[in-house]
Every structure is written in structure tokens, then in C-alpha cells.
Amino acid sequence: MVVGASSSPSGRSDMRFAVAQSLDKKPANCVHVVGTIGLRNNGASVTVANHPMQQLFQAGQSVWLDNIRRDIMDSGELAAMIANGLRGMTSNPSIFKNAIAGSTLYDAHLVKLDAATPDAPAIALFEAVAIADIQSAADEFRSLYDSSDGGDGFISLEVSPTLAHDTQGTIAEALRLWGAVDRPNLMVKVPATPAGIPAIEELIAQGVNINVTLIFSLEHYEAVAQAFISGLERCMVDPSRVASVASVFISRVDASVDALLEEVGSTDALAIAGQVALSAAKTIYQRYLELFGDDFEAIWGRGVHPQRVLWASTSTKNPAFRDVLYIEELVGNNTVNTVPPKTLTAFEDHGVVRANAVTEDVRGAHDVLTILAAVGVDLAAVCQDLQDAGVESFAEAFEELLAAVEEKRDGLRDSGDAVDARLAAWQSEGVGRRVWDHDPTVWGEADTPEISNRLGWLHLPETMADNVADWAAFADVIRDGSFTD
Numbered sequence: 001m002v003v004g005a006s007s008s009p010s011g012r013s014d015m016r017f018a019v020a021q022s023l024d025k026k027p028a029n030c031v032h033v034v035g036t037i038g039l040r041n042n043g044a045s046v047t048v049a050n051h052p053m054q055q056l057f058q059a060g061q062s063v064w065l066d067n068i069r070r071d072i073m074d075s076g077e078l079a080a081m082i083a084n085g086l087r088g089m090t091s092n093p094s095i096f097k098n099a100i101a102g103s104t105l106y107d108a109h110l111v112k113l114d115a116a117t118p119d120a121p122a123i124a125l126f127e128a129v130a131i132a133d134i135q136s137a138a139d140e141f142r143s144l145y146d147s148s149d150g151g152d153g154f155i156s157l158e159v160s161p162t163l164a165h166d167t168q169g170t171i172a173e174a175l176r177l178w179g180a181v182d183r184p185n186l187m188v189k190v191p192a193t194p195a196g197i198p199a200i201e202e203l204i205a206q207g208v209n210i211n212v213t214l215i216f217s218l219e220h221y222e223a224v225a226q227a228f229i230s231g232l233e234r235c236m237v238d239p240s241r242v243a244s245v246a247s248v249f250i251s252r253v254d255a256s257v258d259a260l261l262e263e264v265g266s267t268d269a270l271a272i273a274g275q276v277a278l279s280a281a282k283t284i285y286q287r288y289l290e291l292f293g294d295d296f297e298a299i300w301g302r303g304v305h306p307q308r309v310l311w312a313s314t315s316t317k318n319p320a321f322r323d324v325l326y327i328e329e330l331v332g333n334n335t336v337n338t339v340p341p342k343t344l345t346a347f348e349d350h351g352v353v354r355a356n357a358v359t360e361d362v363r364g365a366h367d368v369l370t371i372l373a374a375v376g377v378d379l380a381a382v383c384q385d386l387q388d389a390g391v392e393s394f395a396e397a398f399e400e401l402l403a404a405v406e407e408k409r410d411g412l413r414d415s416g417d418a419v420d421a422r423l424a425a426w427q428s429e430g431v432g433r434r435v436w437d438h439d440p441t442v443w444g445e446a447d448t449p450e451i452s453n454r455l456g457w458l459h460l461p462e463t464m465a466d467n468v469a470d471w472a473a474f475a476d477v478i479r480d481g482s483f484t485d
Contacts, residue, residue, distance in 0.1 A: 052351050053085030059355040060333030062152050064088035064310070066340045069099040070106065073136045082144060087152040089137055090211065090312075090338045092189075093161065093398040096130055101404035110405075111412050122402040125409060130157065131181055138183035145185040150243055151305060156211045157181065158189035161394035170199040178208045187211040187243065191391060192220045197227045200244075204231025209243045213312070214390045216249050217383035221284045221309075225291050228307040232300070240303035245310040245336055248284055250326045252386050253277035255317045260377050269375040272368050274321060278329050279365035280379065285309055285332055285358045292334075310336040315343045324351050332358035 053063045065081065068091045072078045078086075100106045106129050113125050137155040145153030157177055163169040174188040187209040190196050196212070203210050204227070212224045224246045232239050254277040261269040261276075292306035314326035314337055322328070324347045327337055331354055339347070354360075372379055434442050436458060440451035456463075 051084045052348050052353065053081075053087075055353045056327075056331060056337070057085055057087065059331050059353055060335065061331050062087040062308075062336045063344070064090055064154075064336055064338040065344065066090050066092075066312075066338045067095055068133055068137060068155075069103070070133055070136075071103075073133070073140060078137065078140050082140060087144060087148075088141065088154045088156075088336065088338075090156040090189075091130075091134070092158055093394065093401040096126065097397065097401040097404050099133075100126070100129065100401075101408060107408070107412055110409055114409055114413065122406040122409070126402060126405045127180070131177075134181050134186065135183060138181070138185050141185055142183075149303065150184070150241060153185050154187045154209065154211075154243065154245075155183075155185065156187040156189050158213070158394075161191070161391065161398045164191045164193045164391045164395070165195045167195045167199045170196060171202050174199070174203050174208055174210075175206065184241070185209075187245070189213045189247075191387075191394075192224050192246075193387065193391060197223050200224065201227040201231040201234075204228055204242060204244060205234040205236060207235065207237035207242055211245050211247060211310070213247045214249065214387050214394075215246055216253060216386045216390075217380055218280065218284055218287060219380055220383065220387065221246055221248065221287060225288070225307060229291070232304070239300065240305070243305050244307040246288075246307055247310045247312040247338070248281060249313040249386070249390070250277045250281060250311055250330070251313045251315060251317045252390075253280060253383065254321075256382050256386060257372070257377060257379070258318070260382070261372075261375070264375050264377070266375055268371050269377075272371050274318070275368045276372055276379070277326075279368040280383075281311065281330055282358055282362050282365040283369065285335070286362060306334065308334055308336055310338060312338050314338070315340050328352045328354065328357065330358050331355060 056063055063086055065086055065088070068089055078089075100110075109129050109132070110125060113120065113128055117124070134155055134157050141153035141155060143153075159170055159173040159177065163173055170190055174190060177188055178186065188203070189211045190200055190203065191214040192200075192212050193214070200210055200212055210228075212228075215221050215224060228244050228246075232242070235242060254274060257276045258273045261273050288306075288309050296306050297304075309332070311326065311330045314330070316323055316325055324343065327339065327343070327347050328351065330337060333356065335358070369379065431442055435455075438452040438455045438458075440446075440448040443451060
């Protein structure tokens with residue numbers, strides 16, 4: 001794979017130049033990678049190795065899909081994406097709500113569950129269909145999980161967001177979900193709230209794979225990483241079988257900070273708009289390298305996985321930004337980027353891979369954060385507000401999900417009742433017998449002879465039975481005459 005580094009006109013690597021380029025167009029000196037199985041690129045067949053997800057993996061980054069729907073597994077689409085280089089999946093309540101309420105994919109399963117347990121609460125119905133999907137996805141990724149020695153091939157399922165401020169409740173819920181799904185490549189999502197941090201340590205100690213979510217700041221990340229390390233120190237199982245990612249949210253930081261910079265309105269403030277989230281991400285990645293570099297392997301030995309940084313919320317919120325900005329600028333060794341379908345499609349179309357982009361111009365990143373503080377924006381406070389809002393938003397989404405499941409069940413019950421009533425009426429009216437008797441009043445009150453005359457098809461199997469030999473002979477004539485169309 002050929003990669004390049006973004007350079008300023010003076011030849012010096014400069015973060016502001018790279019971001020400005022990303023906001024507008026493809027950065028200079030970079031490779032535009034396009035390709036997918038089944039497509040042709042410039043007249044040549046595109047191989048799996050050329051796929052952008054594979055090229056990102058060659059640069060050290062695993063792509064996970066931030067989406068799940070039953071038809072992705074059932075249709076073979078997920079298997080094809082894995083062949084193209086997809087290395088994991090994440091889910092959340094909003095994704096499940098859209099899948100369940102926005103389609104009929106889950107109707108039959110919900111009807112079956114409702115018939116077996118008509119008094120079951122909505123959360124029990126949701127968990128049943130969600131766990132089935134998670135297990136199916138985990139099974140699709142299992143060979144990748146095995147071949148990567150537990151390094152990739154994960155699917156994430158979130159503990160109830162209503163437990164974000166309940167340490168013991170989070171631990172109990174995570175252990176319950178871990179046992180219910182019963183797949184080694186499950187990751188249970190736990191928020192990086194003050195109550196979530198000790199839960200993360202305890203769950204790692206008990207051998208549960210954890211995807212830590214709602215990380216916005218370096219302070220959040222530091223607490224999460226230390227909880228992971230402390231959990232490993234107390235680990236009750238083989239630590240090489242425990243995996244974790246620290247999910248750092250990106251686009252929401254820029255959306256919030258840029259609004260504040262607009263309010264400040266000074267030249268310095270406006271000059272760093274669109275750069276703060278990437279700058280903060282670069283400082284977090286530098287801290288990752290300090291915590292999980294060569295010393296980590298020396299202490300823990302080969303086979304024990306560091307807690308990777310996962311870039312989340314990587315679809316751009318600002319339409320002025322390049323739509324793949326938060327993929328292109330965050331390529332780094334041993335990282336993950338969980339990408340929603342629309343953003344992944346965009347990257348497959350016009351994405352640029354720059355190996356180690358997240359390590360470019362770290363000094364410039366620190367300069368951006370220094371200017372941010374100088375113009376009066378408290379990044380730590382902004383990030384804490386974002387985490388608090390994220391907890392509230394996730395809890396609301398979870399409640400909306402349960403309401404959608406309840407509404408879906410009620411609708412299916414009403415539909416079922418209507419069908420049962422109609423079938424009972426037809427039976428009492430002898431509709432089946434009357435159709436076979438060519439009774440035209442089945443379709444209307446008046447006697448309509450032409451309806452009776454058009455029901456001869458009911459007896460085709462009987463009337464045509466004597467002609468089977470003639471039809472077979474006709475088929476032989478056609479074949480002997482070499483007719484093909």
C-alpha cells in the first residue's frame with residue numbers, strides 16, 4: 001500500500017494545513033483508495049486487498065461497523081463485508097430501535113415471543129431479539145476472532161444506559177448479558193462515568209470484554225485506561241483472553257466547541273474552528289502510546305492485548321467538513337474506527353489512507369489546545385457536559401426503544417386479532433366450500449355468472465391430468481429442435 005503525509009506548501013508537516021485541506025478536498029500527496037468486491041476500477045477487477053478497509057488495516061486501523069440489522073446477517077451482506085476487511089461491529093439502543101420499529105424484520109420473532117410469554121415486559125422482548133442478533137453477528141465474526149488471537153472480530157452490546165450512575169447495577173447487568181450472549185467475542189459497552197470506572201475495573205478483572213463508551217476528554221481516557229490496567233492486575237482468568245477498547249467520541253466535540261468559538265468571535269478563536277476534536281484525539285493517542293507501548297508488552301508479555309483506542313462518532317456533523325474527515329485524520333497503529341454505514345460508503349468511494357495520520361504534528365495539536373484555553377473555552381468542562389448529555393440522550397433512546405417494542409407488539413396483536421376474526425367469519429360463512437362450488441356471491445351480493453365462468457382454474461389439476469403425456473411429448477419436440485429461448 002502506498003501512503004503519503006499531508007504537507008504545507010513550505011514542506012513542513014502542519015496540522016492546520018492538513019485540516020484545512022481535509023475540510024475542502026483530498027489532501028495532497030495522499031492515495032485515493034477505491035475498490036470493492038464485484039466492482040471494476042478503471043477497467044480492472046478490484047481485489048479484496050485493494051478494498052479501503054483492508055488498506056486501513058494495513059495501516060494499523062481496524063474498521064468496525066456502527067450498525068446492526070437482522071437482514072445484514074441473513075442476506076450474507078455481513079459475510080461479504082468481513083471478506084472486504086470489516087473487523088467488528090457496534091450497536092446501541094438507537095440502532096436497535098430503527099431496526100425493530102422501522103422494518104418488519106423482527107415481526108415474526110416478536111409474535112412468537114409474545115405467544116410464548118404474553119405478559120413479558122418490553123425489555124424482555126427487546127433483549128431476546130437483540131441477543132439473537134448479537135449472537136448471529138458474533139458467529140459471523142468468530143473465525144476472524146480466532147485467527148487474530150482475540151484481537152478483532154468483536155460485536156458490542158450496551159448495558160442499560162439507565163444504570164450509568166450505578167456501579168453495582170452496571171456490574172450485575174454486564175455479567176448477566178455476558179452470560180446470556182455466551183460468545184467470547186462479545187464486548188459489553190459500559191459508559192466512562194464516575195460510577196462506570198470502578199465497574200470497568202471489576203468486569204475486566206472477571207474476564208469480561210469491555211467497550212468503554214462516552215469518552216470525550218483526556219481526563220476521561222486516563223481514568224478508563226487506569227481502570228483497565230488495574231483490572232488486568234486483578235484478572236481472575238487468562239489475561240490474554242480479555243479485550244477492551246476505549247471509545248473516544250469525536251464529532252460532538254467539534255460541534256460543541258465550534259459553537260463556543262463562534263460566540264467568542266476573535267481571530268484566534270475562529271482560526272482553530274474544526275481543529276479541536278482532532279487535536280484532543282491526538283493528545284489522547286499520545287497518552288495511549290505512553291501507557292500501552294513497549295513497556296506494556298514487557299510487563300504483561302506477548303499475547304496480552306492493550307486497550308485500544310476506538311474512534312467513535314466519526315460521521316461529520318458540519319456539512320462544511322469533508323465527510324470522511326474523522327477517518328482520514330485518525331488513522332493510527334492499533335486503533336479502531338467504528339463507522340456508520342453512510343460514512344463507510346463515502347470512505348469506500350473517495351477515502352484517503354495516510355498511515356499514522358494521528359501522530360502528525362502533535363506539537364500543532366497542543367498549540368490548538370493552548371489557544372482554545374487562551375480564548376476562554378474550558379475543554380474539560382465542555383467534555384464533561386457532553387458526557388452528561390450523552391448519558392441522558394442514551395437513556396432517552398433506550399426508553400424510546402422499549403416504547404417502540406411495546407407499540408410494535410400491540411400493533412402485531414391487533415393485526416393478529418383482525419386476521420383471526422376474519423378467518424373465523426369466513427369459516428362460519430362456509431367461504432371455502434362456496435368457492436369450490438363456484439358461488440359468485442362470495443365476492444358480492446348479486447349473482448354474477450361471469451365470476452362462476454372464471455373459476456375453472458380450480459379444477460385444472462384434475463382436468464389436465466389426462467394430457468400429461470401430450471405435454472411431455474411436446475417438450476421432447478422442443479428439445480429435439482434445439483430451441484433454447
